[in-house]
Amino acid sequence: MPKLISLSADLKEAFQHLILQRTGLVIRPSDRDSFAKKISMRMDAVNFISPQDYYLLLESRTQESKEEWQNLVALLTNNESYFFRDKEQIHLLQNHILPKIIQKKQIEKTIRICSAGCSTGEEPYSLAIMLQELIPNYKQWQLSVFGIDINQIAINSARKAIYSPWSFRGVSEVIKGQYFQQVNQQYQLEPRIKNMVQFHLVNLVQDEFPFNDIDLFICRNVFIYFNAPAITKVVNKIYHALNPDGYLLTGHAELSGQNLSQFHRLSFSQSLIYQRRKEGEKQQEIRQPLTVKELTIPQFKPIKPAKTLPKPITVKTDPVPVKKQPIISPSPIKKEPVKPTVNKLLETAKNFIEQERYQAALEQFQQILDINSNHTDAAYWIAQIYANQGRYQDAILYCERLLKIDSLAIAPHYLLARIAEETGKLEEAKYLLKKIIYLDPNSVAAYLDLTHIYTQEGDERRAIKMYQESLNILQMLPPETPIVERGNLTASQLLLQLS
Ligand SMILES: C[S@@+](CC[C@H](N)C(=O)[O-])C[C@H]1O[C@@H](n2cnc3c(N)ncnc32)[C@H](O)[C@@H]1O
Incomplete structure (x- = not known):
């Protein structure tokens, strides 16, 4: 000792x-x-x-x-990392950012990505896997992923690309089986992915970057350890190493309080991402439309069941045994006997949604409402599809209709809050989210949305408070509790992502 x-x-x-x-x-x-x-x-x-x-x-x-x-x-240094960390940001990369970059580079066929503060390599290798998955003819492209870190031991370990099961928290067995070979209790990454990534020992604060023309920088869970002037310095270096229109993704709230006027702020439901602004171009705050896939169905959960159960709805049909509704977990309102056609319509509508045929789904839901004007699932789906299509006024009308049936239902409040957020009405969004917390003090989604809004507003103190609160709740909830607004991730999975 x-x-x-x-x-x-x-x-x-x-x-x-x-x-x-x-x-x-x-x-x-x-x-x-x-x-x-x-x-x-x-x-x-x-x-x-x-x-x-x-x-x-x-x-x-x-x-x-x-x-x-x-x-x-x-x-x-803290070298904690794992593959495909933060599912929401991974979803954003897979579905929006990487496809955009790939589309832009169709002719040049060169993509350069950097994971800054890459630790033992899980993050740059996840990016390399995503690129190969998204580009079927990847062999005809020049795909480079750079991993840089100040810690030589982490870099050495990254270069070996052998991982323990702990690095695969939340990773599907399919991905693991496809890209890794099990050697005893460890997993060796396939050479075709390994060879895409180059690692360099780089101190972000002091050293020159050994590359430029980067299309996307990912620097997550690094700035949380830095002071503000160091962050400013590194962000500035990143800016200069980025291609015009290149992107910067950091961990949530890691750039709060920074002057980011050199970047456009692209606000997605999963995360903010920054895009390098061309000189002379005005800074823009770009909000991406909601997407149905991102908006999973929250339950119409009565908060205090004894007092708030909606009135039973009498449907003028032959009573038949009710089948469980597949889309939304049933609340007492949905246990009413319904015409078989409603079930059939719901099933068809659900199939249309899976095929992304939203107009056809809308027609099915409308028919359900013709049979039962108080059918909350159908009304909610319609509101959600309208929101997704940017028809916010129509979506709001359906939310209001739902609130007339059950004034304490969380789901329409949440959708209204999301619409307010998307349309820049942050005060209204905050009011609605606080109301949700009043109705359901364990609403992790509301706390996380408030974190996001306060971060956008530069109110770091409140953002941290909201974030802490969401972590506290997640720690308290039984680990398997599904967080419906967050893609039905379990409380423990979401906790892992956030911490
Ligand atoms: C918690 S890990 C994050 C790993 C990965 N980005 C992720 O989110 O999973 C933080 C990493 O930042 C690195 N780091 C800290 N200060 C740095 C600096 N000045 N320059 C480069 N890397 C640094 C640490 O060595 C560590 O590997």
């Missing part, structure tokens, strides 16, 4: 300042004890007795100093 040296307050501060200057890393008050231990460990390892001498070694620009920085950085 190394002897724990005691650092004077001044010296502690000097070490922290030097580390911040050289790496951007902030030593938080809660980490200060362990920080002193780490300094002790390193002094012990290189046989230094005086902390002042160790400080001078770090401050110098010798080869010995460079090597020691490597050892110290390995103790100071």
Whole structure:
């Protein structure tokens, strides 16, 4: 065990300042004890007795100093990573951003992506897999993914591309089976993916990037450890290394409070993404339309069942046993006997939705409402399809219709909040989301949406509070609880993504 040296307050501060200057890393008050231990460990390892001498070694620009920085950085950085981390951002990349880049590069057939702060390689390799999946004739393309990180040990491990099961949290067995070979208890990545990725030891704050003309930078779960000036410096470097119209994706809320006037802000339901602005071009805030696939069906959940159950609806049909509705989990309103044709219509409508034939689905839902004007599932689907088509006024009318049936139903409130958000009515969105929290204090989706809005508004304090609240709830919920507004991810899966 190394002897724990005691650092004077001044010296502690000097070490922290030097580390911040050289790496951007902030030593938080809660980490200060362990920080002193780490300094002790390193002094012990290189046989230094005086902390002042160790400080001078770090401050110098010798080869010995460079090597020691490597050892110290390995103790100071958090290298947590896993494949396809943050499902929502992965969905955004797979369905919007990468297809856009691929389309733009059809003639040139060259794509260059960088994972900055790539740790042990899970993130750049996930990007390489996505590119190969999206480009059937990928062999005719020049696809380059760069992984850069300050930590030499992480880079060495990334280059080996052998992973333990822990790196595959939430990854489907199909992907694992397709791209990895099991060797004992570990998984070796296929050479055709491995060879697409080049790793470089790069300190984001100090070093020049060894490349340029990048189409997409991903820098996630890195800036959370930096102070604001270091973030500004790195974002500026990223800007210059990006192609015109190139993208920057960071972790949620990691750029709050930054001046990002060089970028357009593209606001998707899953995440904000920044796009390099051409010189002289006006900055734009671009909101992407809602998509039905992204908007999963929230349940019409009575908050306090005893008081808030909607009145039973009498349907003038021959009573038949009710089959469970496949689309939305039934609430008592849906357990009413219904005409078989309603079930059939619902089934057909659902098939149309799966085929993305929304107009045809709309007609089926309308027919259901002709039979039963209080059919909440049908009305909700119509509202959702209209919202997806940008017909917000029509969507709002259907939400209001639903709220007349059950004024405390969460789903129409949530859809109204999403529409308000999409149309820039942030005050209204906040009001609705707070109302949802009042009705259902465990609404993780409402807390996460509020996080997103406060982040957009630069209100970091509130954004962090909302984010913390959503984590607290997720930790409290039974792990298997589905979070319907988030694609039915379970509470534990969502927690993994967010933390
Ligand atoms: C928590 S990991 C994130 C890995 C990956 N981006 C992800 O989200 O799964 C943070 C990484 O940032 C790296 N890092 C921290 N400071 C850095 C710096 N100044 N330059 C380059 N990388 C840095 C760390 O070494 C670590 O590997």
